[in-house]
Amino acid sequence: MIHRWLFPRSAFGLWLIACLLVLGPAWVGAEDRVEQVRLRANEGQLWLEAQVAFTLSAEMREAATKGVPLYFTADVELYQKRWWWLDKSILEKQRTWKLVFSPLTRQWRVGAGDLLRPADSLEDALLSLHHIRGWSLGPVERFQPGQTYYGRFRLRLDSSLLARPLQVDLFNRANWSLATPWHDFSFSISDAEVQP
Numbered sequence: 001m002i003h004r005w006l007f008p009r010s011a012f013g014l015w016l017i018a019c020l021l022v023l024g025p026a027w028v029g030a031e032d033r034v035e036q037v038r039l040r041a042n043e044g045q046l047w048l049e050a051q052v053a054f055t056l057s058a059e060m061r062e063a064a065t066k067g068v069p070l071y072f073t074a075d076v077e078l079y080q081k082r083w084w085w086l087d088k089s090i091l092e093k094q095r096t097w098k099l100v101f102s103p104l105t106r107q108w109r110v111g112a113g114d115l116l117r118p119a120d121s122l123e124d125a126l127l128s129l130h131h132i133r134g135w136s137l138g139p140v141e142r143f144q145p146g147q148t149y150y151g152r153f154r155l156r157l158d159s160s161l162l163a164r165p166l167q168v169d170l171f172n173r174a175n176w177s178l179a180t181p182w183h184d185f186s187f188s189i190s191d192a193e194v195q196p
Contacts (some may be wrong), residue, residue: 031055034183037153041140041189048076048135052155056126057175060157064122069100071161072129076137078151090142090149095135096158099125129155143189152182 032054040047056064064070078091099110101122108125109116119125132155143149156179 032178032180034153034155034180037151037183037185039137039151039187044140046137046140046143046189048132048137048153050074050132050153050155052130052132052180054130054155054178054180056122056178059175060178061122064099064101067101067103068163069098071158072097072099072155073158074132074135074153074155076151076153078137078149080147080149087150091137093137096161097129099129140189145190146188148186148188150184150186152184154180154182156180 033052035051035053038049040049056070060070073094073096076091076093077089080088080090082088095112097110097112098116099108100116101108108119108122110119110125110128111117117128119127157176159176
């Protein structure tokens with residue numbers, strides 16, 4: 001049996017299928033993904049660790065080597081499911097890292113906030129974004145032991161922090177879009193281990 005939706009009769013249907021075939025991989029970001037998220041409780045705090053796989057486009061690399069700072073923002077949301085109402089939001093946090101190259105000193109620097117640590121190469125600088133460690137999400141007392149909580153995590157290039165000329169030009173450039181899909185996970189405070 002052949003389904004009717006496989007053969008659209010309208011021009012819009014044909015256009016939509018052509019766009020999905022041509023632009024589909026750019027939208028999905030097959031190479032950009034969150035591989036693992038792990039939460040642990042230590043000294044009364046909940047800490048996040050994540051492994052993220054992504055690649056910079058040639059345009060992003062070229063701009064970075066010319067001294068244009070790139071900003072990457074990680075978003076995390078923790079919530080509790082409720083069958084009788086909307087899910088209860090427990091926590092929403094963001095953290096932004098700055099990646100910059102100084103042509104004068106020929107040195108890469110990366111870090112969150114005002115503290116930027118040096119790196120020998122672009123690959124070394126990107127390691128702290130591929131392997132996120134030591135992100136304190138808040139006190140553990142906000143969570144009940146034995147209760148299952150859910151969360152989602154992503155990493156993206158924060159184009160709102162780029163220089164103004166780049167922000168205007170980004171609408172026409174697919175090579176400047178970098179965002180992992182949301183990675184869903186669950187965890188409980190009793191063992192502070194994330195379930196995939």
